[in-house]
Amino acid sequence: MPKFWDEYHIPATLDDALGLLARYDGRARVIGGGTDLLLDLKEEHYSGARPHYAALIDVTRIAGANEIREDADAGWIVIGCAVTHAQVVASSLVQARATALHEASGVVAGAQIRNMGTVVGNVAHALPAADSAVALAVLGAEVQVRSKQSTVNSEQWRPIASLYLGPGKSAVDSTREIISAIRFRPTGANEGSAFARIMRPQGIALPILGMAARVKLAIRNSQFAIDDVAISAGPVAPTLFRAARTEEFLRGKVLDDATLEQAARVLLSEAQPRTSAHRATREYRVELLPTMLREVMTRAVKRAK
Amino acid sequence: MPLLNMNVNGKNIAVEVEPHEYLAHVLREKLGLTGTKIGCEEAECGACTVLVNGAPVVSCVFPALKAEGARVETIEGLVRDQVLHPLQKAFVEHGAVQCGFCTPGLIMAAKGLLDHNPNPTDDEIKTALKDNFCRCTGYVSVISAIKSVVASRQSTVDSPPLSHSPTLPLTREPLSAVGKAYPRNDAVAKVTGTAKYTDDYKFARMLHGATLRAKYPHAKILRIDTTKAKALPGVRAVLTHEDVPGSKNHGLIFNDWPVLCYDKVRYQGDAVAIVAADTREIAERALELIEVEYEELPIVDNPIDALKPDAPIINDFLGHGNLLKHIEVDKGDIEKGFAEADMIIEREYHTPTYEHAFLEPECAIGRVTDEGRIEVYVGSQIPYEDRRQIAASLAIPESQVRVIGAMIGGGFGGKEDIMGQIHVALLARATNRPVKMLYSRRESMIAHPKRHATTIRLKTGAKRDGTLVAVRAEIFGDSGAYASLGDKVMTRAATHAAGPYAVPNVKIDCYAMYTNNPPAGAFRGFGVTQSAFAVESNMDILARELGIDPIELRRKNALRVGTTTSTGQLVRESAGLLRCIELVESEIRSWKLEVGKDRQFNFQLPTSNVQAWGFAAAYKNTGLGGGAPDKSTAEVEVYDDGTAEIRSAAAEIGQGLPNVLAQITAGELGIPFERVRVLLSDTDLTPDGGPTTASRQTAVTGNAAKFAARGMREILARAASERLDAPPEQIVFCDGYVDALPPLSVTGEGRGGGVKRASFADVVRWARAENRATKFRFEYNAPETKPLGTPGDMHFAFSYAAQAALVEVNTETGEVRVIKVVAATDVGRAINPLALKGQVEGGIVMCIGNALTEEYIVEQGRVWTDRLARYKMPSIKHVPEIVSFVVEEESSVGPYGAKGVGEISSIPTTPAIINAIYNAVGVRVYSLPVDQDKLLREMRRMTTD
Known part of the structure; x- marks a missing residue:
């Protein structure tokens, strides 16, 4: 080399x-x-x-950058730019309050890579199907981008989605800027989150489809109804995708089979999966979207109860 | 250069490193810790796993400076006070070591797990080791080894562990050494990292080589200019075809493969020029400075197009265009056969190209000795063939070439052809310095021959009662740019295309074709992997159409003594197929899921996972056959310390040959197994054992060892006879002693008098003192075989197998998982049950890959699968439960009745899985590997139709 x-x-x-x-x-x-x-x-x-x-x-030995900490007053969990996937998987805080991220980091590559690769690096890489990014998207994640030249207040946080310009194309210029940390909203009472993905047994080591959901439940008419919901999936768009219309449809509803079926139709109308060579056909991804929606929603709701 | 401070295996060290160096290179090259292996340099294979501050990392993509101040643990640090770490010991005892190249990485990953989690579940073990590929063992023994360490740590004085030993298949009562499950005699070297593979050798003043590959898959070479490359500082030689003094081509059967291309390039991996330089980096930079002017030619990318009359000619070495060989099998009267058939099944099957993905990339080192001879260090499956081809291209006598075999990190057929061997010899001679040529994983994947992609049109005819009456097949095999062993492989595909069944009327036309794809050659199964997929799929379809149980259908037609194969060979002995079928059937009968039972695919099932069994049978020749002289020579030498050494240039690629030879030698000489050393693959020191191919080494070199040891014993018996004063027939060799039994009593019912005894070492001393030979060499010639198309035996033995696979299909995602495999394998005689277990498990898991995960993709001659990240072989997560039965229908040819096992264990796996998928969800897969994408859409289509 x-x-x-x-x-x-x-x-x-x-x-x-x-x-x-x-x-x-x-x-x-x-x-x-x-x-x-x-x-x-x-x-x-x-x-x-x-x-x-x-x-x-x-940037993996920057003081304090290898910490996962909770800012309880402001309601954030903050992870520094040196935090590895393995650290995220091992964190009981993340497991309990950001289960989707715990699950996503747990399936990133193999043990050795999880010991080396960082969550921030995964985001900087800007692949819309990156496991941790899909999970972070439903956790309302924000990033702090720092540079010497920046005129922006260095304490300013930006929504994670704003970094994604296209597949592998990040708004962060890694020759001049550093994503110093990511923060996200942990789940609280009556909330739960989940992540799932499907891989192809052959070829490329990228997911066919990954999906995450975060759900907040409220009791209505003595039934659990969806008070708030966030759904993300990848790759179904060139950038990080949030299923806004599906989320909107689900809000206020009781999650039953009929609702899920309807929600899946809404999801299919807004997600734009494509055929990627040697990886998956558009048709297959379309078949998987409802299945995975049911999977992540069911799990997230169960956790919220 | 920055100084890197770290603690390596308990020692604080400081070493100068380049800022761009990786930890793996620093460990290997600067600290001499070559136990850490490099398999891919793309963070895929896990062979380079070391612990950094207790956490497993892949050191091949770990910038060395990241380890500043860190605690680094490598395989070399595990031995304490000369005692193996419990994991090392367990890997040895459980047979979790075969070729050994992945072993250090696996052990380090396991250590990383156990250090943090002393009591992992099976699932946690599989999660931790998911990115450590092993191509030999099938991981079963790896898991059991790790679990045994966990269990032994938990055991206390009060509650000792139940059993730590591996579960072995039931085999025949062992002889003194043959038949016993000795751990591998090279296992300790492999678990401690001291075993030396080619890249682990270093020589003073050694240069590094690199190869310029073709820019196009098919092009005329108009001009090559190496001026600029030669001018680059640090470059010591740049060679092209003009610098090949002897044979411009090499090849195992046909000399059709340019050492360095001269007229044109025929595939992307073709070598155009080679460079030797002070460093690998400089050599690679020099490649970019070589100017080659090409004229692109049209590309032929599949065998069917290659056969068309107007197809561009790729390789006309044989004078019949793109047709490497048309192979015909003709038995009975095919038309009459189909006329008699009540049911005819006709289908077309496709198999893709497959990559061996041995964990050790090719490496060769060439040097010129002080005497001016050429020495080549290489891990080759055929050392004497390497010598012949090196000598021919260098235009020197074979006596001037020595090929020295290093440990081989897996082969599976992929290390039979010449890769860097001739190149390093040329470069060493040009520079008069040692030259190492180590292939990158990418280069390995592009260059070496693969498993043939095939299209198989198969027509099977049967009577209403299931009796097979006719099989007609047309097979098109993609042999790629050069012959390699293509015609032999496709011959085997053709001769086995009626399956392990007695079929009276057979007609097969098989076309091995040249294309612009990478050459295809030997790969475990040797063509039979492909045809068995078609044959066994057709058998299940036939069974269903006839309403016959698929196992019954196979039993009815199975080859047995008295039947003839499709080449007309009468089966006279050693046909264990019926027994294999019976064993597998009885094991799975207890399951409520019946094989072949009509299972309507149903979306309303409570679970989205549907399970079913699938069944398949197979046979595979042992030995070269087809009229090729099949011989091997072995030499035994005995020493006055009571030890012996057995020698043969026969390659060990992970299959366990050293144990086979040592056990046979120990048994014949009556000395303990531990007292036999094995020396393999040095053309100066070991006689020719022939190729490691066709599952032949146990049978052929095993016999050579047996007769060599027996000859040696007879010489020693004569010496003992004089000293112990008893006739040679009363001399017995046992347990390291030589006993003179007293004569039989007159009545023949016992012996009178006492036994006179000497140690084996004493007898060797006596023999020496009497000037008797202490070395004995034996050339064993296997029984003559006949070429295809002539009457008589095409092969001297066949191994048989039956397997059933329990498969689970997720009806919502199309995902397929193999849960359990039941295998029965007729190997004639188990020489070492532990090694045999590994061969069976490894074969099964490899062909789970063949069915479900692997596919080598070439697009218009351009290799898409040029890195491991794009070639998914089974990981530890794919491992099913495996139940393995051994059938020992002895062959009169092999030693103690043994036949080959290397290939047969893998052949039925793919069709068993494919048949199970059909039985689960009603979708028939005609094209490998199973595409879950397509499978799901097929399932959905069936429910909506």
């Missing part, structure tokens, strides 16, 4: 990291676990491109 980078820096503070990026002025690139980046570089090389960076800036 050719040399893809010349220097490797492991800054201890976010400021140092931002300073290094500024110093390299676009010629350096942020690396987290590297499990996406390094394979992408290789793939680019084989496809004829000659990727090269003056330096990689490793």
Whole structure:
């Protein structure tokens, strides 16, 4: 393999990291676990491109960045840019209050990759079907993007969906900016979330379809009704997808078979799955959408009860 | 260069590293810890797993500097005070080690799990090891090894564990050594990371090679200019076809494969130029500076198009265009046969190309010795063939070439052809320095021969009672750009295309075709994997149409003594198929799911998972057959410390040959198994054992070892006879002693007097003192076979098998899961039940991949499946429960009755799964692998129709 980078820096503070990026002025690139980046570089090389960076800036040892913490007053769980999938899976806080993310991180690749890859890196990679991103989408996730040059208040948070410009195309410029943290709304009383996905046994290691739901229940006429709901799926659009119309349809309803069937029809009207070569046909994804909707909704509702 | 500080296996070290280096390379190249293997460099295979601060990571994509200040554990750190770690010990004892290349990674991943979770569930074990591929064992023994460690840790003095030993199939009463389940004699080296594969060898001043591959799948070469590449600092040689002094082509059967392309390129993996440079990086950079001018030619990407009269000619080496070989099987009168049939089933089947995906990518090292001879280190399935081909292309006598076999990290047929062997010899000679050529995984996937993709049109005719009367088949095999073993493979596909059944009228036309796809050659099953899928699918369809139980249909037609195969060979002995069928049937009969029972697909089922059994049978020749001389030579040497060494250039690719040879030698010499060393695959030191192919080594080299040891024993018996004063026929070799039995009494009912005894070592000393030979070499020639189309035996033995698969189909997603496989395998005689267990389990799991997960895709000659991430082989998560029966219908040819097992165990698995899917949901799969996407849509279509 050719040399893809010349220097490797492991800054201890976010400021140092931002300073290094500024110093390299676009010629350096942020690396987290590297499990996406390094394979992408290789793939680019084989496809004829000659990727090269003056330096990689490793953000996994930034002080405090490997923490999962709850900001109970404001109602957020915050995960730093060094937090790995394995940490998320092991966190009892995430398991209890963001079950969809727990489930999604648990099926990312294999054990070794989960020990290396970070959740933030997964988001930075901007694949609309990335497991953790699909889960984060229903948890109302927001990200903090930092850079030296930024005129934006560094404390500002942006909705996660705003980073997704297209498949693998992120609004974050990893040669100048760092996603320092992600925060999301944990589930509370009468709330539950779930994630499910279908893989293809052959070929590409990307999901055929992943889906997540978050549900809040309320008692109406002595029955559990859906007070609020969030549904995301991928890949059914070039960017992170929230099923707004399906969510709207479900609000206030009691979840029974008939409602689910109708909701599935709404979902099919707004999701736009495509055929991807060697991965899945559009028709198959269309067949799976109702099945998976039932799966994640049933599980999320059960957890909310 | 930055300094990397870390604690490796308990020692603090500081090492200079390049900022772009990965941890795996630092461990291997700078710290000499070569127990950590590199299998893919794309975070897929898990072979490079090490622990960083206690957590398993894949070190091949782990930037080394990330380990700054970290605690790193590798396989070398597990042995404490010369005692194996419990996991290492368990892997040895459970047979969880075969080729051994994945073993360090598996053990480290398991250690990472147990360190944090001392009592994992089966599911947790499978989750932790999901990304550690093993291609040999089928993971069953891996799981049992890990569980045994868990169990032993939980056991206390008060409650000792029930059993820690692996569950072995029931086999015949063992002899002194033959038939016993000894752990592999190379297992300790493999679990400790000391076993040396080719890439683990290093030589002073060693250069690194790289190969320029074709830019197009089919093109004329107009010009090659290496000037710029040669000028790059650090480059020591750039060679093209002009630098090949001898044979410009190589090939196992036909010399049709350019060492370096001269007139044109015929597939994407073709080698156009080679470079040797100070580092691999420089060598790869040099490749980009080589200018090649091509004229693109039209591409033929499938065998049916290749056969068309107007098809562009790809390889006319044989003078008959794209047709590598037309193979014909003709028995009886096919028209009369179908005229007699009450039911005719005619279907078309497709199988894709498959990749062996052995965990160790190809590697070869060439060097010129002080005497000017060429030495090549390589993990090859046919060392003497390598020597012949290297010598031919270098235009030097074979005496000037030595091929030294390293450990081989899996082969499965994929390491029979020349890859880098000739190239490193050329480069070593050009530079007068050692040259290592290590293929990247991508290169490996593009270059080496694959399993043939086939289209099989199969017509089966039967009487109302199920008696088969006629089989007609047309088979089109994609042999790719070069012959490799294509015609042999397709011959086997053709001769086995009537299945393991007695069919009076058979006509098969099989076309092995040249195309612009990667060459296809040997791959476990050797063509029979493909035809068995078609045959056994047709059998189930036939059974259903006739209303006959599918197992009964097979039993009715099964080959047995007195019947003839479709090539007209009379089965005289060793036909255990009926017994195999019976064993599998009795095991699954207790299940309420009946095989073949009409199961209407029903969306209203309470569960979305539908289960059903499927059944299939198969047979496979042992040995080359077809008139090819099949011989092997082995040499035994005895030493005055009471040990012996058995030698043969026969490749061990994970199947367990060293144990087979050691056990046979130990048994024949009457010494303990542990006192036999095995030396394989060195063309200077070991005689030719022939190719490791066609499930032949146990039978053929096993026999060579048996007769060599027996010859040695006779010499020793003569020495003992004099000293112990007894005739040679009264000398007995047992347990490391040589006893002179007293003569039989006159009545013949016992022996009078005492036994005189000497140690085996003493007898060797006596023999030496008397100038008797302490080495004995035996060339074993297997019984002569006849070419296809001539009367007589095409093969000297066949192995048989029956399998049933319990499969679950998710009717809402189309997902398919194999829950249980029941296998019965007729192997003649089990030489080592532990190794046999591994061969059966590994074969089954490999062909779960064949049925469900694997597909090597080439689009217009361009390889899409050029990385492991795009080739999904079964992981530990795919492992079903396996119940394995061994049938031992002895062959009069093989040693102690043994036949081959390497291939047969895998062949029935695919059709058993496919038949089970039909029985579960009513959808017949005609094209492999099963596409859940298509399967679901088919199910939905059936319910709406």
